[in-house]
Amino acid sequence: MTKTDTAPSAPGALPLIGHAGRLARDRLGFLEELRALGPVVRIRLGRTPVHVVNAPELVQRMLVAGNGVEFDKGGPFFDQAAQLVGDGLSTSLAGPHRPMRATLRPVFARRRLPHHTERFQDCALEVSSAWRPGQVVEPYTEMKRFAVAVLARTLFLAPEDRQAVEAVQRNVPLMLSALATHMMVPGSNRLPTPENLRYARAARETREAVDTMVRRRMSDPTDHHDLMSALVPPDCPDAHTEQEVFDQVITFFIGGTETMASLLSWTLHLLSVHPRAYERVEAELDEVLGDRPVTLQDLSRLTFMKRVINESLRLHPPVWLLSRVTLVDTELGGHPLPAGAGLLFSPYALHRDPAVFAEPERFDPDRWIENRIERRHREAFIPFGAGTRRCIGDAFGLAEAQVALAVILRRWRVRPQPGTTPEPLLRMTMRPQGARVILDHRPDRAPSAEARVLPRE
Numbered sequence: 185m186t187k188t189d190t191a192p193s194a195p196g197a198l199p200l201i202g203h204a205g206r207l208a209r210d211r212l213g214f215l216e217e218l219r220a221l222g223p224v225v226r227i228r229l230g231r232t233p234v235h236v237v238n239a240p241e242l243v244q245r246m247l248v249a250g251n252g253v254e255f256d257k258g259g260p261f262f263d264q265a266a267q268l269v270g271d272g273l274s275t276s277l278a279g280p281h282r283p284m285r286a287t288l289r290p291v292f293a294r295r296r297l298p299h300h301t302e303r304f305q306d307c308a309l310e311v312s313s314a315w316r317p318g319q320v321v322e323p324y325t326e327m328k329r330f331a332v333a334v335l336a337r338t339l340f341l342a343p344e345d346r347q348a349v350e351a352v353q354r355n356v357p358l359m360l361s362a363l364a365t366h367m368m369v370p371g372s373n374r375l376p377t378p379e380n381l382r383y384a385r386a387a388r389e390t391r392e393a394v395d396t397m398v399r400r401r402m403s404d405p406t407d408h409h410d411l412m413s414a415l416v417p418p419d420c421p422d423a424h425t426e427q428e429v430f431d432q433v434i435t436f437f438i439g440g441t442e443t444m445a446s447l448l449s450w451t452l453h454l455l456s457v458h459p460r461a462y463e464r465v466e467a468e469l470d471e472v473l474g475d476r477p478v479t480l481q482d483l484s485r486l487t488f489m490k491r492v493i494n495e496s497l498r499l500h501p502p503v504w505l506l507s508r509v510t511l512v513d514t515e516l517g518g519h520p521l522p523a524g525a526g527l528l529f530s531p532y533a534l535h536r537d538p539a540v541f542a543e544p545e546r547f548d549p550d551r552w553i554e555n556r557i558e559r560r561h562r563e564a565f566i567p568f569g570a571g572t573r574r575c576i577g578d579a580f581g582l583a584e585a586q587v588a589l590a591v592i593l594r595r596w597r598v599r600p601q602p603g604t605t606p607e608p609l610l611r612m613t614m615r616p617q618g619a620r621v622i623l624d625h626r627p628d629r630a631p632s633a634e635a636r637v638l639p640r641e
């Protein structure tokens with residue numbers, strides 16, 4: 185603690201480890217307790233002081249006005265993430281970030297969404313057509329399969345890339361599981377464990393696959409309007425090094441799969457235990473789509489489904505903890521911070537702040553009815569971050585979620601397997617561990633939603 189450090193200190197720090205034990209034992213509970221201690225609270229991770237920012241307006245200042253000037257990417261847990269994704273878009277510092285974001289923006293442009301929507305549909309049909317009535321599935325596993333397939337079919341469009349993309353698809357999950365261990369157990373990345381050996385092999389194979397794609401694209405004059413064409417443009421194929429392309433490919437596979445699987449699996453779980461909301465989603469799908477396949481134009485009319493997705497993101501934000509570092513001596517909420525200070529903030533804690541959201545633990549999609557949303561709600565609701573580091577895949581991801589739910593819920597009825605209650609499993613994303621659902625074909629669609637018999641709430 186410096187002499188000028190005026191932020192209140194969280195109680196319960198132990199010698200040597202500080203609050204690391206508390207954070208490891210009950211992360212979400214601890215983050216919510218810290219919220220009650222003030223807008224900025226000091227904890228210790230080992231010997232390192234870290235400031236936890238709890239006030240939505242201060243988080244906004246870090247992410248929007250102060251981004252790249254007073255604050256940048258960095259802080260606790262950042263190095264472990266950077267170890268896997270190198271200088272990818274999400275881990276690059278403000279300087280190199282700007283031109284790279286501009287390079288990649290066209291891949292997620294609105295005009296690409298009609299094409300992407302068709303691929304979302306193909307992938308959702310493919311995954312769900314393998315299901316059988318009465319089958320018990322883990323929504324997270326199924327939705328991860330879907331999300332990985334989506335990225336393969338939207339970001340890598342040259343038919344010749346297929347084999348290389350399959351190698352990346354196969355290996356990234358292995359790399360992620362090792363990374364999760366590295367984040368939980370400091371120093372574990374240096375041990376020759378079976379998991380680390382698998383990690384090394386997976387990283388090597390992924391690298392070879394990406395390098396193969398890069399070399400092929402370098403000799404291919406076709407613009408496929410995909411991630412690879414943005415990174416290896418036909419008119420300037422050596423715009424980026426093989427390492428830079430590799431870092432971006434891994435970044436997108438990670439950023440676009442775990443998050444989507446987490447959002448969709450929590451949403452399916454929430455609907456399965458809230459029959460009235462479930463019933464409204466089904467009725468809306470019947471009314472808007474009838475028997476037609478879902479199109480991009482339909483998505484804005486599926487208003488209740490959008491609210492359900494927002495409420496799922498509020499209660500279970502896939503990205504539950506984020507960090508930053510101060511670039512210069514500055515202050516937050518009147519508390520001085522030296523240059524190089526680590527900062528943490530939690531979308532989970534912000535989304536459940538009773539001072540912002542009434543009855544924050546309650547699943548209430550209607551709190552997202554347009555005229556009920558106030559400025560304080562928008563400020564505190566940051567599932568995709570904010571400012572120039574806001575998720576580049578936000579609109580893509582929301583459309584992907586709507587299409588997946590539309591395809592699945594029109595054909596299938598999802599109910600929880602008795603005796604299973606999901607618990608949040610905290611890795612890079614927060615996923616519902618232990619969630620299992622039973623799938624049944626939807627009976628013929630009834631004319632009136634009220635007539636449908638659903639499980640008790």
Ligand code: HEM
Nearest residue numbers: 273274439440443447502503567568569573575576577581
């Ligand atoms: C429910 C889905 C998603 C959630 C909740 C989510 C969440 C986030 C959050 C919170 C950030 C900001 C991190 C920070 O400020 O430090 C972020 C950034 C990012 N996301 Fe997403 N994301 C989702 C879907 C996607 C998809 C589908 C993709 C790509 C296909 C993607 C790719 C990225 C990338 C590349 C960044 C870094 C952006 C930058 O720094 O310019 N995300 N995401």
